[in-house]
Amino acid sequence: MMLHTDTRRVDPRDSYRPEIDAMRSARWPLILILTSILSACQASVADPHNPTGADTPGSIWVLLPDSATSARWETDDRRYFEEILDEYDVDYSIVNAEGDARTQQTQAEQAITAGATVILLVSLDPGSGAAIIAMAREAGVAVIDYDRLTTQGPGADAYVSFDNMAVGYMMAAVLEPQIQAQDNPPRVVLLNGAPTDFNATLLRTGYYQVARPYFENGSWILVADQAVPGWDNQQALVLFEQILTTDPTVSVVFAANDGLASSVIAAFRNAGISPGEAGILISGQDATVGGIQNILAGDQAMTVYKPLRAEAYAAAALAMRLMRGESIVELTGGRTISNGTRDIPYVALEPISVTRDNIHETVIVDGFRTWDEICVGEYAQYCPADR
Amino acid sequence: MFPPPSADSPAIRPSTPRWLPRRLLTGDFSLISTSAALVLITVIFGLLEPSFLSERNLVNLMLQTAGLFATAIGVVFVLLVAEIDMSIAYVGAVGSVTMTLLLREDATNWPWWVAIGAALLLTTLIGLIHGTIIARVRAPSFVVTLAGLLAWSGVVLILTTEFSTSGTITIQDPVVLGIANSYLPPAWSWALYLASLLVATIAVIFHRRSRQGQRLPVMPPARLAVQFLVATILAGAAIWYVNRDRGVPVVAVVSLMLLVFWTYVANNTRFGRHVYAVGGNPEAAYRAGIDVDRIRTAAFMISSFMAGVGAIILASRQRSVDTNSGGGTLFLNAIAAAVVGGTSLFGGRGRVSYALMGALIIASVENGMGLLGLPVGVKSVINSIVLLVAVLGDALTRRTRQPFGE
Numbered sequence: 001m002m003l004h005t006d007t008r009r010v011d012p013r014d015s016y017r018p019e020i021d022a023m024r025s026a027r028w029p030l031i032l033i034l035t036s037i038l039s040a041c042q043a044s045v046a047d048p049h050n051p052t053g054a055d056t057p058g059s060i061w062v063l064l065p066d067s068a069t070s071a072r073w074e075t076d077d078r079r080y081f082e083e084i085l086d087e088y089d090v091d092y093s094i095v096n097a098e099g100d101a102r103t104q105q106t107q108a109e110q111a112i113t114a115g116a117t118v119i120l121l122v123s124l125d126p127g128s129g130a131a132i133i134a135m136a137r138e139a140g141v142a143v144i145d146y147d148r149l150t151t152q153g154p155g156a157d158a159y160v161s162f163d164n165m166a167v168g169y170m171m172a173a174v175l176e177p178q179i180q181a182q183d184n185p186p187r188v189v190l191l192n193g194a195p196t197d198f199n200a201t202l203l204r205t206g207y208y209q210v211a212r213p214y215f216e217n218g219s220w221i222l223v224a225d226q227a228v229p230g231w232d233n234q235q236a237l238v239l240f241e242q243i244l245t246t247d248p249t250v251s252v253v254f255a256a257n258d259g260l261a262s263s264v265i266a267a268f269r270n271a272g273i274s275p276g277e278a279g280i281l282i283s284g285q286d287a288t289v290g291g292i293q294n295i296l297a298g299d300q301a302m303t304v305y306k307p308l309r310a311e312a313y314a315a316a317a318l319a320m321r322l323m324r325g326e327s328i329v330e331l332t333g334g335r336t337i338s339n340g341t342r343d344i345p346y347v348a349l350e351p352i353s354v355t356r357d358n359i360h361e362t363v364i365v366d367g368f369r370t371w372d373e374i375c376v377g378e379y380a381q382y383c384p385a386d387r
Numbered sequence: 388m389f390p391p392p393s394a395d396s397p398a399i400r401p402s403t404p405r406w407l408p409r410r411l412l413t414g415d416f417s418l419i420s421t422s423a424a425l426v427l428i429t430v431i432f433g434l435l436e437p438s439f440l441s442e443r444n445l446v447n448l449m450l451q452t453a454g455l456f457a458t459a460i461g462v463v464f465v466l467l468v469a470e471i472d473m474s475i476a477y478v479g480a481v482g483s484v485t486m487t488l489l490l491r492e493d494a495t496n497w498p499w500w501v502a503i504g505a506a507l508l509l510t511t512l513i514g515l516i517h518g519t520i521i522a523r524v525r526a527p528s529f530v531v532t533l534a535g536l537l538a539w540s541g542v543v544l545i546l547t548t549e550f551s552t553s554g555t556i557t558i559q560d561p562v563v564l565g566i567a568n569s570y571l572p573p574a575w576s577w578a579l580y581l582a583s584l585l586v587a588t589i590a591v592i593f594h595r596r597s598r599q600g601q602r603l604p605v606m607p608p609a610r611l612a613v614q615f616l617v618a619t620i621l622a623g624a625a626i627w628y629v630n631r632d633r634g635v636p637v638v639a640v641v642s643l644m645l646l647v648f649w650t651y652v653a654n655n656t657r658f659g660r661h662v663y664a665v666g667g668n669p670e671a672a673y674r675a676g677i678d679v680d681r682i683r684t685a686a687f688m689i690s691s692f693m694a695g696v697g698a699i700i701l702a703s704r705q706r707s708v709d710t711n712s713g714g715g716t717l718f719l720n721a722i723a724a725a726v727v728g729g730t731s732l733f734g735g736r737g738r739v740s741y742a743l744m745g746a747l748i749i750a751s752v753e754n755g756m757g758l759l760g761l762p763v764g765v766k767s768v769i770n771s772i773v774l775l776v777a778v779l780g781d782a783l784t785r786r787t788r789q790p791f792g793e
Contacts, residue, residue, distance in 0.1 A: 071554025
């Protein structure tokens with residue numbers, strides 16, 4: 001009996017064997033492999049819609065880029081595409097690549113295999129985007145660049161976007177008179193979006209275009225010109241804290257979106273400065289709830305509102321025409337944009353500037369935001385009484 | 388009771404590498420090399436950009452280190468039992484998002500302490516789930532927590548988009564905002580300084596008495612006095628310096644409390660000794676009667692709990708949570724902080740103070756590069772060099788230890 005108990009004690013299943021520990025040292029390469037496998041599996045969840053009695057040939061696939069860096073793709077774009085494509089009564093699928101370029105390529109292959117006639121593509125980077133367009137062209141499938149221009153390779157059949165250079169231009173142009181009215185020479189920071197996102201480049205080009213003459217004649221002083229990797233707010237906070245350490249007298253910040261603007265405001269407040277009271281001008285983009293709240297409180301000077309429904313509807317209209325093989329010139333008005341290789345028909349949508357004075361007329365009237373979600377807690381005191 | 392098998396555990400001093408003068412290294416090799424690295428970083432950035440040495444930047448550094456340090460403490464415990472937790476950043480984000488949702492004035496409007504308590508309870512439960520699967524089912528920790536990474540990133544996304552249309556939820560509770568955005572009045576900071584000195588003195592005396600009573604070796608009085616004096620002067624100088632700016636951040640006091648508490652748990656409790664024993668040699672620990680599964684599960688609970696603490700500090704600093712919470716560089720930086728500090732990836736070797744040193748190094752490099760305004764690409768390359776040097780250091784010290792039987 002004793003002997004029996006002893007054998008149980010050394011039962012290998014019960015024991016921690018050294019070879020297991022040896023295996024652990026090989027875990028890092030495995031992690032990489034598994035991560036890529038898992039992310040590839042995770043992403044390809046299609047959302048097929050097959051309305052009965054669809055009389056259009058083929059189907060439309062919408063390839064969204066991710067869900068984490070901006071909430072718009074899953075909360076807004078997906079909803080608007082469903083609205084309008086249901087109305088057109090056409091077969092469609094909306095998929096999301098969750099930030100992985102290889103996943104997006106797999107999804108494009110699936111779309112082509114499944115008989116897509118038009119792909120609406122939000123590319124993750126120029127390289128993979130160009131590969132998808134080349135693959136689609138070979139298969140006779142039309143591609144529309146949605147919101148992001150694929151800047152290399154054969155180029156899409158059409159491009160729909162807000163004119164991002166105009167967005168950047170608007171930030172600077174709206175603030176220009178107030179900047180000029182500052183008592184001391186304005187000390188300006190450019191806090192740009194992700195260096196890998198072409199839109200961030202366009203935005204910067206836009207506001208730099210307005211600011212450049214002032215930098216050159218020395219009336220405005222350029223303190224810093226930095227990009228935030230992946231539009232990450234947490235990194236933006238540290239970046240701006242450090243900029244503020246080198247120069248505590250920053251008076252103008254061109255923040256490329258509302259998230260970066262909120263990090264800038266947090267950094268100012270942590271440093272004991274209230275941007276609103278100190279007359280510091282901070283731009284933003286996307287008209288998020290947080291952005292509008294900051295505008296109401298006076299900490300953010302403006303945001304740029306891009307009516308996303310209009311963008312999705314414009315893309316859907318283009319897709320329907322390409323699907324039926326019709327001309328799209330009426331939609332583009334003959335306008336084109338170069339992707340570096342060739343000129344692409346371009347539907348440019350006009351952004352809208354939102355300041356404290358026109359919140360109601362823009363985002364509220366459009367149903368993009370409601371007073372209820374904005375006027376929460378301490379922000380209620382800034383809201384109009386008759387809302 | 389069970390002598391910890393590893394050389395770096397609190398009871399035994401590490402063997403000195405032969406190529407370095409023994410007297411210099413009778414202390415803790417990792418703490419000395421990381422301190423030297425910090426001095427080097429300070430000198431380099433101080434020369435390149437004088438504002439790196441300003442009182443304002445020291446306050447910044449304290450604020451920037453706190454969240455990373457808290458998260459890295461959990462990483463140290465998981466690495467000590469020779470496991471890995473891939474999910475920390477998103478588990479923490481589940482906690483901070485939950486807290487923020489519970490605090491919303493137009494919805495639940497819970498008091499701050501209930502919301503924080505609920506969030507930390509939730510993250511600890513997540514750790515319990517991970518740990519139970521890993522320890523009881525014997526599933527490899529990296530796959531289980533990788534699954535956790537995917538799952539909890541999804542939960543963060545669901546929570547942030549379900550309860551807000553813009554994906555960003557602001558925090559308005561003054562106490563929660565105060566965690567990372569308020570400072571001690573100078574008088575309080577000095578009172579706290581004196582109180583800490585008193586408590587530390589008493590603790591050291593009692594510790595020595597108890598060790599002498601058990602006929603265990605104690606540090607020579609002269610060296611103890613020198614160490615104590617250096618720490619006292621450094622802390623006093625730091626407090627004086629930051630009081631010229633905004634003062635001692637509350638979050639720095641929180642960090643200090645976390646450091647003391649978890650160091651006590653690791654060094655002076657039976658649980659802590661079991662953690663080192665399990666990490667150093669699980670077979671021996673098992674045969675000595677330690678419930679290995681329970682210790683492993685507990686390590687994952689600590690890691691998730693501290694991820695929650697770290698995420699709450701970061702959310703307070705950000706004054707909001709968003710769909711991207713838990714993304715970004717936090718996960719890599721937290722693991723890097725533990726490893727750069729000197730925690731071994733192979734288990735049984737590491738301290739809570741290593742997490743602090745590692746977090747300080749990572750945060751100060753990031754801080755200095757921010758001051759210099761370096762482009763993103765250059766920063767990534769420099770960060771990778773810091774990590775690589777630290778891992779080489781780990782490998783090197785491991786090799787020098789091997790002749791001594793590790």
